[in-house]
Every structure is written in C-alpha cells, then in structure tokens.
Amino acid sequence: MPTLLERDFPIDAINYYSSAEKGPGRPPHWEMVFWWTRKPLAGARAIIAASLLPDNAYQRTESFLYDLFPCINEKKIVHSCNPSPRLIEKLRGKKLLDPFAGFGSIPLEASRLGVDAVAVELLPTAYVFLKAVLEYPRLFRDRFVEVDGKTVKELGLEDAVKQFSGRREVSESGRYRVPMLIYEVARWGSWVINRLREDPVIRELYDADVYIGTWEVKCPVCHRYTPLVGNWWLARVKSGKKSFERLAWMEWQNGEIKVVDLNEQCRQQKLRNCNNLSAEVTTRGEESGSVRWANQEFVVPTKNVDAKDETAQCLYCRAEINHRVVNGKVVKGGKKEGDWYVKWALRQWNENYEKYLRGEITLDELKQSPARPTLLVKVYVKDGDLQFKPATQQDTEKLWKAAEELRKMWGDPDIPTEQISVYETKRITPILGANRWYQFFNPRQLLTLIKLVKLIRQVGHMVEEEKKLKEGWNAEDAKKYAEAVTTYMAIALARYAGHTSISTPWTSATGFGSALALKPANVMSFRGIAMVWNYCDTTPIRDFAGTYIRALKTITDGISYLIRVPSQGTSKVLLDDATELSRLEGERFDVIVTDPPYADDVPYSELSDFYYVWLKRALSDVENNELKPRFLPEAFFDDFGLEIPTQWQRFAPKEVSENEGRWEHFSLKVTFAELLTRAFANVLRFLKDDGLLVVYYVAKRPEAWAALVDALWRENGLELVAAYPVETESEENVVARGKASVLGGYVSAWRRRVGEKPLDLDEKREEAVREVASRLEANREALRRLKAEREEAEREEANREALRSTKGGATMWVYSYLAALEYLTAHYPVRLGGVELSSDGLMRQAVVLAFEALLRSSGIKLTDRGAHAYLALRIMESEGGRVDSDTLSYVEKAVGLEHKDLVRLGLITEVETGGPNVAKRKTFEVLAPRNDSVDEVKRVYSLQRGRSAALDCLRQLQLNATTRIRTLIACTSEVREEALNLARALIELSKLGLLDKDDADVKLSRLVLGMEWWQ
C-alpha cells in the first residue's frame, strides 16, 4: 500500500514551515553548539509521519498539517508545538532507524511522533551531542526542584520559571518549580564561574570582555613587527536605511592602533542623536570603506594582508611583504618558489610555541619569533553598549604571562596536544601551519580553557557525590545524572572554545540590530576552520555573546526546549558505523529516514576534532598524568581502555564521504559511491520488506547524484517511488533556487524493486514516454487538487500563507524529471543501443524522457542534441539568463554534451565576473534573444550562425518573420522541420510554465509559426 509520502504529500506547505527555521526561528537546542547540515524539524516531522501513514490516512491535506502542527493557524514557527495525540496514536509503536544521525533532527521528531527511534553516529563528538539532545532530557524531564525567587534571579532562571510554571513575575520570597537539570546546569555553571572569578590568574589576565587580536610579523624590510589586519571595522550596526546605531573602526597612526568611534565623537561634540548617526557608508568588500558623517570624510583602512594572493604590507615602512623563504633564506618576492614569508613565519611561531612550553627556549626567544600573536583592541560591554579601546603593550604582556603559566604545567594531559589531521590542509587553516590543537589558542585562551576543563571535571564528581550521599540516589542513577550535567557543561565548553580561538573572527557588521549583536563569530560556521586576522580572545566570565556564561545560558535554553518535547516514542543512541551495526542484529524497522553525508561537503571527523579534544577532557578523569575513562568512555577510549587521540586517526577511514587526501593517507582505494553503497547495503538488512527508505540528499554536482542512484538503484535493488525538493538549512530556499532547484536538496523515497525488470529503451521508448507522461498527468492532477484546496483554504482564511506558495513551472520541470527517474529506476537492467546503462547514463536518459513526456501532448519530436541542450539551458537559466557552473555541469550530463560543445554550438558564453572575491564560481550567459526586436535576433543569429543546425535555421525563420522580408532560408527541409519543432517546443514549454509566456524567444516563435507564407 502506498504511503502518504508517495501520494499527495503537501511539500510546498512543509517547505514553507521549514523555511521559518532560520535566524530567530531556529530550534533553540541548535544554538547549544554548531553542527553541519541540520535538517529543519518541521520538515523532518512531516516526512517521517508521511512515510509511515497510508496514503488515505487523511481526506484533507489541511487535517494532516493540523495534526502535525496543532498551532499552525497561529504561528509560522511550528516546530515548537507538539503533534496532536490523534496522530501520535496512529504512529505509536512504529520503529525508525537513522544511521547517519548527526545532531539528531530526525530521531528527535520521530520520538515526538510516538515512533521508537534508533540514532546511529560514527563520530563520538556527534554521539555526545545526540546524548544531550535525545537521551538526557527524556531521562530527567520529570525531576523538578523547588527554588526560591532569589536563586531564580541569581541564576537567571526566569525563563525556565515562565516555561514550566507559567508564572511571569518572580519575587524574592516566592518558591518556584523548575526542572532539576536546568537548575543544576545553571547552579554548577555559576559555581564554575565563581571559581574562575576568584582565580588570581584569571583576574589578572582579563580586564576587558573581548580582545580583538591578530598576528604580527617581523617585516623583512624594516625589521619592525607589523600587525596584519584583515578587517579594520569594529562596528557597523544599522538603525535605519541611512542611519547607524554604531560606527567604529581602527586606524594606524604613528605606529599605533587608534580607535575611531563616531558615536563617541558625536557625544564629545555634543551633537544630537548620537545613537542614530546619519551617515553614508560605502564598503569595499567587508574589510574597508569610507564614511561620510557630519560633513566629514573618513577612510577605513584596507586590509594589509591577503593570504590568498600571498602578500601583505608593512604598516611602518609600507613595503610589500611578498617575500619568499627558500631553504631557510628570505628572498624578495616575485617567483612563487619556497614558502610565502608570512606562512613560514607562522610556522616558526608554532614551532617555537611548543619549544618554549617544553622548556627548550626562553620567553625572549619565543617573543623573537618572526610571527607572534598581538592584540589590537579591547572591547568592553557597558550599559548595553560596546566600548572600544586600543590594546597596549601591557595588554600583550598578559599573553606572555599566560604562556609562563602554561610552561609550568607542560605535560599536563589537559593540554590538547593531539594532532590536527595531516592531510586536511585546505580546509583547516592552511596558512597557519598549526599541527596540534592547542595551537589554535593563544596562551591566555588556552590557559582559560584548561582551567575550565578542570573545574567541569570537578563538578562531575561533586554532582555524583551529592546525589548519592545527600539525596540518597542509587549509585547508577547518580552517575548517569552526573554524566548528564557534566556533558552539558562540556558542550558549553566546546561552544565557548569556538568563540575564543585564533580562528574566531570579530563580526563587525550586522544588519539592523543592537551593538550587542556584534560578537565573536563561531569558529566553524563554514565548512572549514579559516585563518582570521581579527580574532577574538573572549573572557569566560562576563555575560556577553561568546563567553562561557553565555554558553551556559544557551545550553539551559536548549535543555528547556528539549524537556518540553514529550517523550512519546523511545530513542536510543548508538555509537557505530552505518556499515556495521552489529548491535542491531535481529531488529527490523518500519522505515529508515536518514541524511547521509554528501560527497566532499564536510570533512566531519577532522573538523569536529576541534570539539572532540575538549569534550574528551571534560568528560574523563586524570590519573597519573593520563586521561582515564569516566563518563561516556565508549566515545574516548577504545575496547582496550586506551585513549583515542583524535577522531580522524580512528574514524575518518570509515566516514562515508569523498576525500582524496584522507584516502591517500590511509591508502584506501574507494569511491564515495562505493562507501555509500556499502552503508546502504548494510542498513537495508534492518528494513522490513515493505518499508520505505527515505533519504535526504543535498548536492549540486551531478556526480554526487549519480553516486546516490548507483548506491540505491544499481547496487541495492531499490526503485525511486517519490521525491521532492526540500528546504534544508541552507540560506537559499527552495523558491529562491527556482529553476535550478533540480540541483539542490531533495528528499527521496525508495522501495525494494520486486523481481527482475529489464527494460530495453530502444524497443520500449514509446511505452516509456507514455508512462512518464501519465505519471506527470497524475502529478498535475494532484497539483490541481492542492490548488483547489488552497483556494478554499484562502476563503476560509486558514493556513492561508502556507498554502499560498504554489508550484511554479520550474517545479513542473523538476517533477517531470523525477517522474522519468521513477519510471526508469523501477527497471533493471536498462539498456539503450544494446548497452546496459550506468547510473550516470540512466540519469541522462531521465532528462531526455522528461522532455519527450512534457512535449508529448503536443506531438512534438526533437532529435537535434543542440536543440535539447538549448531547451535545457533555457529552462534552467536564472532571471538574468545566466547559469552557474553547477547548473551547467548538470545540463552537460543531461544532454551528453560538454561545456566546450555548448560554447561551440553557440549556446553559451563565459561571462567575465571580475574582482578577486567572485573568483569562486564561473558564470555563463545563455545565448537567446532577450527581446523580440530585429536587432536582437540579428545579434543572436550572428552568434549562432553555422553552429547548431536547428538553431541556425530557427533564427533565420525569426529574421524573416520580424523583418517581414522573405529571403531564402538556407536549411534543408528536414532541418527546417526540426527548427519549427523547436519553435513549437518553446511555446509548449511556456504553456507548461517552464518558460515565461513573455519570453522573447517564445514570442518570436509564435511569430514564426503564425506565418504561412514560407511553407
């Protein structure tokens, strides 16, 4: 029996609600710590429910939506309301497996729906996070404590009081019930903070809230140490279209950093509206710019380092530092031999840093490294505003003071000396040349984090003792509870580390918002750990974004959300490899819903080691100067009780992903498709015979798609039964992706193919086209029904917004493509021209079939490949008639032509995008008439003449039609028929909404077909 996911799934509405989970709509527990590619909860919930319900479960889409999100009529952010009991009753007892669980969106939503979920993760870091998301809140959600009002205020638990007792006001004398877990994370957090505040070293080291620092290098020309600054802005916070709440930046004057703070100046000059400066600001890139304010002109300096171009500038003598170091000798730049001086200098720093800590060189020698850390500006949070002051020599001295402290404790296992992956050199600060994790922190940052580790470890022991001795818990429960509290505090530590490292940039600009929105940015918001030249060294002990205090607050907010997710189904977290799963032997699941890695998108093992080294310490004990198992030992120690140094050393070879460097390092001879195939072959053992496999997949390159089809269709005997473009966490939403959405994220549902079903496309072409066309018709029928329902809903004012977004023509194209792929994957093997099709070939045929099916009703036949390519490009092009290289490679695969063929056929030209920052991606213009004037047709004809026969001929016909001059048309009658079919196809596609009805080429085609005289 088909499921709701296979028929009438309201994907538009679901995408609409998923898209609300961005910015402030994000699920609060996501803020606890960063993990990559988390899936929106609303979408996960709907997909899980639909994959388990029969297609006739609901008469009306609206009732389904309502049962999923009972608050749907009041809110757009619906993830926070729990599904209706009626729906939960329908799903109770079903079992779901997610073998690539990540941060756990899928299992979280499953258990919310009453489904019993098993979440599997390869990486210990994600495993620890999964425990915090799925396990602890459920275990301890029923335990409450009563706290007096004074304590509520001191610990900042007002929100928890509001959420759990509904009381808005907190009075000092009142008593309030709050969840024990929230209370104790806050309470022990506060204990930790107080210890740090009392620590004389910490007190001495931090007198500002954030220090903005960078590297300085010894100029090879004048031999002075010049700071390298990547971004001179300190604050650019808008308050209106042309007004700013905050404007400040750094300058270099007389050998020193100066702060220019316009709000300050405004106040000093006793002007009005100093919190709302009306200024004109132009920026060049993010790094510099100019400002006009109060009839004055200012220039914000340009960055004086460009690691990509391997050049910098000395702020003292202005010399260009593009020197190279060849065999240890500094030579003038020019030829790209040896290493760039700055890169070499940073490497020297890292070597000396370690030598110093080991006691091999003196502090003076360390300070004389050709590169060394320095501080630029101190940031103070005061009365809801930020103050900036230039950092002084004394401030920098504090870094050296911290270094001295560290040297005394060298050999302490709490210093993360683990190796950074040796091969992931591109995505982990290639310039820095750090090879051990502690080098990601300047001495003060490092010392502070180590002190925190020790305190958190101590908390673990105290919590356990307290529960056992004072409160009489049994030993097992007390330990589990201590594990939970310590884990949350350790996650807060990981979050804090991400906000105080030499790769944590200061965010100087925000859109509209308050000055307090400026903050240390997360170290890993991208798919790598970047080199930054304005890093944040953040105090642990103040209440400001990025501090440890704030991290604890973020954690308790997250726990509060998770506790409010009712435990309907069970959820189990397993640390295992999707290709093994020995502990699941004998189990059978109703559905597998999962979100595997996408080719080379994120090197999970290597990047999340940044967190791993801290989690390991905070959750383990120290004995005889070694780490020893304590909490979650399976994450940090192997079966022999030996410490696992890093994830990359142990787990990377098992990670399902594409990674040349990694494969080479471990001498693995595999491809991503093989890894994916192996993993799916294994997980399918645990799926019931009639169960669905539902896969999220986000990939732009067609190769990555072919890998998925390979793994599921070719190697594991599955057929595609449904697919939808879905909203993912990426900034670009489905609607914005528009025509190119065929490239973006999909959720696809697969079933076991029954029996051998060979298909010979040469023989069965007609049947294939008919079949795809009829699937399309069914799809269109569903669309029509949805539309009618939407109109009705609109009349009733219910769900109005959600249902407003309709499927545009572009989506129609996606659906025809998917219909073709569904038809094809239902068969195996598929032959064409006597050869068996590969997954790649199959996907290409899907495009051809999709075209034919779309054009079938009109009886149009096109054989010319150039004509196919032209139509594909026109359908996929963006607003301005351009395609990016991802889209292009898709078209290439689809029509079996290469990029140079498309150029040769006069279908595209490369567009100069210019500028250093845009070098990321190539763009191409699709050559087509953009208006219906004679000149325009001439222009395009001159570019396409003599290239693709069909297009050449079409343009000639268009010229005749527009000029109304009847000239001899130089093409054979066969080619002319093809050209006329192309014209008909263009019109047909516009009727289907795949091309604009005002598209110039469509208009011109109408003109051509409207003329009888050339026939």
Ligand SMILES: C[S@@+](CC[C@H](N)C(=O)[O-])C[C@H]1O[C@@H](n2cnc3c(N)ncnc32)[C@H](O)[C@@H]1O
């Ligand atoms: C795309 S993420 C999942 C994100 C998740 N759906 C969420 O919403 O947070 C893929 C996950 O697969 C994990 N992974 C990679 N190889 C694996 C393997 N062999 N076994 C289990 N998990 C693996 C990665 O560590 C990563 O966390």
Ligand SMILES: [Zn+2]
């Ligand atoms: Zn110089």
